[in-house]
Amino acid sequence: MAIQVDGPGVGAGALALGVVKVATAEQLRQLVLPGTADPQTVRNACKDLRHAGLVETVGKTSRLGAGGRPVTRQLWNLTTAGLAAAASELGRPVKEMGGTAREAAKAGAAHALAVTDTIDAIRQLAPLPTPPFRSSGPKSAASGPSGRSGALGGLGDLAGLLRGAGCRRSLHRAQQLLPSDPGVDRRLRHHHRTDSEESMTIPVPGPITDEPSIWTALLGQDLTIRHVQVGEWNTRVLEAGSGEETVVLLHGVGGHLEAYARNIPALAARYRVIAYDYPGHGLTTPAPRPLELPDYVTHLISLLDTLGVERAHLNGESLGGWIAVKTAYAHPERVSRIVLNTPGGALSDPAVRKRIRTLSQGAADDPSDERIRARVSWLMADPASVTQELVDVRRTLYAQPPFAESMRNIMCLQEADVRARNMITDDELAAITEAALVVWTSDDPSGPAAVGLRMAEKLPNGRFELVEGAGHWPQWERHRRFNELVLNFLGQ
Secondary structure (H helix, E strand, C coil): CCCCCCCCCHHHHHHCCCCCCEECHHHHHHHHCCCCCCCHHHHHHHHHHHHCCCEEEEEEEEEECHHHCEEEEEEEEECHHHHHHHHHHHCCCHHHCCCCHHHHHHHCCHHHHHHHHHHHHHHCCCCCCCCCCCCCCCCCCCCCCCCCCCCCCCCCHHHHHHHHHCCCCCHHHHHHCCCCCCCCCHHHHHHHCCCCHHHHCCCCCCCCCCCCCHHHHHCCCCEEEEEEEECCEEEEEEEECCCCCEEEEECCCCCCHHHHCCCHHHHHCCCEEEEECCCCCCCCCCCCCCCCHHHHHHHHHHHHHHCCCCCEEEEEECHHHHHHHHHHHHCHHHEEEEEEECCCCCCCCHHHHHHHHHHHHHHHHCCCHHHHHHHHHCCCCCHHHCCHHHHHHHHHHHCCCCHHHHHHHHHHHHCHHHHHHHCCCHHHHHHCCCCEEEEEECCCCCCCHHHHHHHHHHCCCEEEEEECCCCCCHHHHCHHHHHHHHHHHHCC
């Protein structure tokens, strides 16, 4: 993300282009102007750069502030023109722009070192008025391959915007603090530091949440994750708990077993828990052909056979709920109670189908942070529920070479004719005599709560529960409430 601010951080903001691509104004302030009081200066600069076509807003993030009230902030993102400007100024390929600072540093990206060097140097200078910045001057370690010595040339309209804002720091003086020999490792710059202990506080990027991460949710839980051959599918399976009864967790389309990380420990305290990746999903064998509901049902029954499970409770979210209904109808002797969590298969809204397909295939074709984040954000009521860890997990899965083609095959259920022949019918619901819990939410993007209420009414032993403050993933966003509902239901 690049941000131009009027005052001490002008040079730092210019060279921060391309390192942090998506961030709030407060996070950008922490990067280039730590210790200053007001992020409004940064917000105003973002707005100016938006007018210049270099940044855009990409939604909002929220967290709990003082008194428990939600605090909402804009997320700013580099446009294509902004990425090109970053690449030009830093002398690096465009493909290196737009990651996070942490990812860039981990990869050893040269532009990340250049940015950090310059920011560190600028922070050590007292704010002094300077004459207009000139592009001429001696080369230094901050010079790019073209021999630029930190000049603002190559940024096009941004250069004029920067000069118009009034530069308060001399980038040339900042360069004098860096090693003069281009061959010197820039990481040796640290001997120049004169920061006080108070200034060494490391800002924690938001959004901040008290909710557990995937790892901390599972920390302390005995479990196994392994691959099991189920017919043609090398299936990734997680198992936890040792209860007499078994609960199988079924994720949504394009998903993976980590969707239930916040539920597994609570369920494993009473039950044997099995979570797995469907064919074509997660780390299970990619789908070489379009997959419809009979394929998923057959795979589930074969998985139960392989794991020695005669009968199980099914707990399915979205596509998982769809699979649970079809399995309970086709194989009633293998299924006990079912939990249908924002289930699919009861509604065929063209706009929703198009949105799911566009977001899912777009993320698989281009598994960038922003594409994955957009796909996962669709599932949530609160943007703060989308953790970086969750984005990174899905990004890793989607970046597998065969996954884009696999996604095309599992997206067939978003086609009108394919979906129509796989839909859940009233006769199927009426034939399921085992107890069923239908969970819907206040903010589900797939359809209104009336859809879930109708399903519960059609099931002979159906029950309906509405979870407030959640989107398509109540088991994640409102996991405590969800776990309570499911455990009470299964224990009856």
